[in-house]
Amino acid sequence: xxxxxxxxxxxxxxxxxxxxxxxxxxxxxxxxxxxxxxxxxxxxxxxxxxxxxxxxxxxxxxxxxxxxxxxxxxxxxxxxxxxxxxxxxxxxxxxxxxxxxxxxxxxxxxxxxxxxxxxxxxxxxxxxxxxxxxxxxxxxxxxxxxxxxxxxxxxxxxxxxxxxxxxxxxxxxxxxxx
Amino acid sequence: xxxxxxxxxxxxxxxxxxxxxxxxxxxxxxxxxxxxxxxxxxxxxxxxxxxxxxxxxxxxxxxxxxxxxxxxxxxxxxxxxxxxxxxxxxxxxxxxxxxxxxxxxxxxxxxxxxxxxxxxxxxxxxxxxxxxxxxxxxxxxxxxxxxxxxxxxxxxxxxxxxxxxxxxxxxxxxxxxxxxxxxxxxxxxxxxxxxxxxxxxxxxxxxxx
Numbered sequence: 001x002x003x004x005x006x007x008x009x010x011x012x013x014x015x016x017x018x019x020x021x022x023x024x025x026x027x028x029x030x031x032x033x034x035x036x037x038x039x040x041x042x043x044x045x046x047x048x049x050x051x052x053x054x055x056x057x058x059x060x061x062x063x064x065x066x067x068x069x070x071x072x073x074x075x076x077x078x079x080x081x082x083x084x085x086x087x088x089x090x091x092x093x094x095x096x097x098x099x100x101x102x103x104x105x106x107x108x109x110x111x112x113x114x115x116x117x118x119x120x121x122x123x124x125x126x127x128x129x130x131x132x133x134x135x136x137x138x139x140x141x142x143x144x145x146x147x148x149x150x151x152x153x154x155x156x157x158x159x160x161x162x163x164x165x166x167x168x169x170x171x172x173x174x175x176x177x178x
Numbered sequence: 179x180x181x182x183x184x185x186x187x188x189x190x191x192x193x194x195x196x197x198x199x200x201x202x203x204x205x206x207x208x209x210x211x212x213x214x215x216x217x218x219x220x221x222x223x224x225x226x227x228x229x230x231x232x233x234x235x236x237x238x239x240x241x242x243x244x245x246x247x248x249x250x251x252x253x254x255x256x257x258x259x260x261x262x263x264x265x266x267x268x269x270x271x272x273x274x275x276x277x278x279x280x281x282x283x284x285x286x287x288x289x290x291x292x293x294x295x296x297x298x299x300x301x302x303x304x305x306x307x308x309x310x311x312x313x314x315x316x317x318x319x320x321x322x323x324x325x326x327x328x329x330x331x332x333x334x335x336x337x338x339x340x341x342x343x344x345x346x347x348x349x350x351x352x353x354x355x356x357x358x359x360x361x362x363x364x365x366x367x368x369x370x371x372x373x374x375x376x377x378x379x380x381x382x383x384x385x386x387x
Contacts, residue, residue: 068378
């Protein structure tokens, strides 16, 4: 008997579809190796306006302005990029009640080879917790759509930022080449 | 061999014929030129304070932190509402925090975005210390180098008004820099972020109630 294997949708396809289903049309990003397929597919999809910024806080500022102007968006970044955001989260996203959707590709754990990345990663959750920000670490395909979809809806409904942390368990992470 | 002579601190590189103007006066002149519910976003500190003092339009957005993000926020508004003209006012010290945004704006090239830099060469609000750029850097040259070809120094108040009028009908992003004095900003701004944001969103038609 021939088994027809139906490959599950890749994590980035699920995330792209979920952003689209929620009308998240603007995507700003600072590139990351793991996020490469998501960035490429979103840039190729005419539904999205997507572009790189020079710095993560700039990407957050653009999204804040766009949301106030009626256009929902999300920012894609790596853990070390999130580590640059404490000021803009504390002085804009949280107090102005901006439903900022952050997708953070998690580096610095589960096989990290760069000590600097490992240390930057350790600041991620303490910063989110210190501002009492909603955040979820997504570890497998089965929970991705539910967590992302519900989190985006909650961010919009409550006008509060959210961070979706993409674990290497979900994405495969960046692998050390010896 | 003599060393090249630098300019004195607090004397930004700029055309020698650029007049030193006043931020509140220029802000008033800017607002007087607006008539189509243009969005205006001002950076933290004195830039904000003088926008507040110049007239509390519902289309004004005031920042309470996030130094350097006035231009990125304005870019976001301009992308979300391509039919509306958007003006951002930023201090030179703030812009130095986020110079990379000039490259992003040049790359996206919104047709409806005007950038104004109030350049006094100092961090006025923290005690008047010169910025690292003050004696050596030309903001307009930096902007042009980032790809914002329509960047110019306003040589005096009339020139500023002429540049603003031209920017408001331009089809490219425009940057206007004005050399300003070291006057502090006006007092009295509201510091309620949610109220500021809600009012702004009503002012630009996103909120209807």
